[in-house]
Amino acid sequence: MKAKWTWFLLAPPLALALVFFVVPVVYLFWVSLHAASSSELYGAALTLRNYADVLGDSFYLGIVRRTLGVAAVILGLCLVVGYPVAYFVALLPPRRRMLALLVLLFPLMVSNVVRAYGWVALLERRGVVNTTLRDLGIIDAPLDLLYTTSAVVVALMTILLPYMVISIANTLAALDRRYEEAAQALGAGPVRTFLHVTLPLSTPGIASGTLLVFLLTLSAYVTITLLGGPRSKLLVSLIYDNVTAFQWPRAAALAFVLLALALAFTGLLLALLRPGRVQGAGR
Amino acid sequence: MSATRSGGSVLRGVATVVAFTLIVVPIAMVVVAAFSPKDFFQFPPPGFSLRWFVEFFRLDNMRGAFALSVELALASATIATMLGTLAALFLARRGGTVAALLQSLFLAPLVFPTIILGVALLLLYKTIGMPVLPGLLLAHCVVGLPYGFRTVLASAQALDPALEEAGESLGAGPLRTFFLVTLPLIWPGVLSGWLFAFIVSFGELNTALFLTGPGVTTLPIEIFSYLQFQGSQLVIAAASTVQIALIVMLVAVIERVVGIARITRAR
Numbered sequence: 001m002k003a004k005w006t007w008f009l010l011a012p013p014l015a016l017a018l019v020f021f022v023v024p025v026v027y028l029f030w031v032s033l034h035a036a037s038s039s040e041l042y043g044a045a046l047t048l049r050n051y052a053d054v055l056g057d058s059f060y061l062g063i064v065r066r067t068l069g070v071a072a073v074i075l076g077l078c079l080v081v082g083y084p085v086a087y088f089v090a091l092l093p094p095r096r097r098m099l100a101l102l103v104l105l106f107p108l109m110v111s112n113v114v115r116a117y118g119w120v121a122l123l124e125r126r127g128v129v130n131t132t133l134r135d136l137g138i139i140d141a142p143l144d145l146l147y148t149t150s151a152v153v154v155a156l157m158t159i160l161l162p163y164m165v166i167s168i169a170n171t172l173a174a175l176d177r178r179y180e181e182a183a184q185a186l187g188a189g190p191v192r193t194f195l196h197v198t199l200p201l202s203t204p205g206i207a208s209g210t211l212l213v214f215l216l217t218l219s220a221y222v223t224i225t226l227l228g229g230p231r232s233k234l235l236v237s238l239i240y241d242n243v244t245a246f247q248w249p250r251a252a253a254l255a256f257v258l259l260a261l262a263l264a265f266t267g268l269l270l271a272l273l274r275p276g277r278v279q280g281a282g283r
Numbered sequence: 284m285s286a287t288r289s290g291g292s293v294l295r296g297v298a299t300v301v302a303f304t305l306i307v308v309p310i311a312m313v314v315v316a317a318f319s320p321k322d323f324f325q326f327p328p329p330g331f332s333l334r335w336f337v338e339f340f341r342l343d344n345m346r347g348a349f350a351l352s353v354e355l356a357l358a359s360a361t362i363a364t365m366l367g368t369l370a371a372l373f374l375a376r377r378g379g380t381v382a383a384l385l386q387s388l389f390l391a392p393l394v395f396p397t398i399i400l401g402v403a404l405l406l407l408y409k410t411i412g413m414p415v416l417p418g419l420l421l422a423h424c425v426v427g428l429p430y431g432f433r434t435v436l437a438s439a440q441a442l443d444p445a446l447e448e449a450g451e452s453l454g455a456g457p458l459r460t461f462f463l464v465t466l467p468l469i470w471p472g473v474l475s476g477w478l479f480a481f482i483v484s485f486g487e488l489n490t491a492l493f494l495t496g497p498g499v500t501t502l503p504i505e506i507f508s509y510l511q512f513q514g515s516q517l518v519i520a521a522a523s524t525v526q527i528a529l530i531v532m533l534v535a536v537i538e539r540v541v542g543i544a545r546i547t548r549a550r
Binding site: 027028031084089109114122240243259 | 295298308310316369385388397398403422425428432486489492504506507511527
């Protein structure tokens with residue numbers, strides 16, 4: 001194709017990505033550097049006050065810590081449960097593996113609000129778990145399962161688990177089985193083979209699964225709100241609250257604290273796991 | 284087989300059963316609840332009724348939100364896939380830093396926290412006075428762009444350039460070559476990109492949360508606000524089941540047209 005007209009191909013998608021993705025995010029950062037204003041969206045004076053307020057306030061720091069804590073627990077559970085499941089799925093014969101992956105993929109296509117509602121219906125006071133326990137005579141009064149941090153953890157963990165399983169399973173399924181056979185032929189037991197051969201070779205899948213789960217946990221406003229209620233707020237809830245209170249500079253600063261957490265985690269993960277060093281890494 | 288090995292496979296089996304149960308049960312529960320004849324959900328269900336679906340389509344808000352979600356998904360998937368295809372055709376045969384940067388830019392909305400995009404767009408729209416509906420549509424286009432781009436890029440890179448060259452050397456202009464040679468060959472990529480973009484738009488929450496307005500609400504946001512302000516009533520289960528049913532239909536279409544193998548590797 002001739003070079004002179006192919007640049008026209010690029011213009012429309014580039015315009016969309018720049019005007020409605022790059023520009024608004026840069027503008028949001030610009031607003032985060034301004035003082036609040038009661039009449040305008042943001043005040044005229046440039047200031048770092050919003051960041052200083054957020055990072056110097058024990059309330060905000062507590063929420064940031066809770067957000068990281070909840071994300072760490074969800075991530076840990078997804079890894080501990082997801083890895084064996086991925087291993088199981090990867091060892092299935094191709095047709096059944098496709099079917100298992102499809103069953104995992106389908107829930108990801110259903111809106112998260114629907115999946116969160118499923119957990120609300122299970123956990124609420126007149127929900128399935130409480131009525132079943134009462135019918136079985138295990139409890140007398142309904143338990144307050146909903147609007148707790150545990151409810152957020154359980155629901156988000158199961159909502160995001162398929163990402164982890166699919167990422168790891170695809171890597172494991174593409175893995176050359178001869179590496180494991182070679183290790184065993186050289187006298188390594190199953191545990192040693194797993195720790196020194198299989199696990200390191202699956203780091204690309206672990207890295208992408210971990211990244212997806214962490215990043216999606218950070219912005220899961222709807223799930224956090226429906227299952228956590230007003231008492232289990234996380235960083236993303238504060239962003240929303242500040243937007244609805246028209247505190248634009250504060251909301252913008254909180255958004256960039258969240259983005260900084262996401263970037264720091266991504267950088268840390270890539271530095272620690274170095275998924276790129278695995279040669280011929282599968283998808 | 285040694286003891287640790289079979290112990291490992293038992294562990295894997297148990298973990299798989301637990302995981303699939305936890306993933307599937309909440310969704311299955313919603314579908315079962317939607318057909319309940321009673322006011323509240325009971326398990327096992329006491330009977331079968333379509334009253335909540337009737338209620339869903341009787342409520343103006345719900346019906347309107349459903350219609351808007353479908354229209355928005357149709358429009359944004361089409362725009363996102365067209366733009367994604369243009370970007371993919373441009374980048375398919377290019378290397379170098381600029382091409383790598385552009386590729387990251389088009390894929391970035393996949394990993395970028397969409398909640399931040401939502402706030403950022405709302406602020407921009409407030410500043411420039413953007414009306415609600417086009418603003419929402421453009422947001423969905425940005426979120427859908429990576430899906431259209433990625434699947435078409437994979438198809439376009441697998442394409443043998445000799446076929447396009449043959450088309451051009453036989454006297455076809457660039458447009459003719461595109462429609463008669465390139466497009467039929469990358470069609471599966473274009474179609475699966477479109478379906479993914481549709482699905483993503485249809486369930487989108489994090490930008491719509493900020494960008495919907497009075498009278499302009501999508502189905503997921505309507506479900507969310509109903510749950511927040513009116514509690515969990517079974518009309519929500521019906522609304523959710525409508526959402527799920529549409530996704531099932533689309534997955535069936537993907538399966539028939541492009542095949543399961545392609546979807547499971549697409550994410």
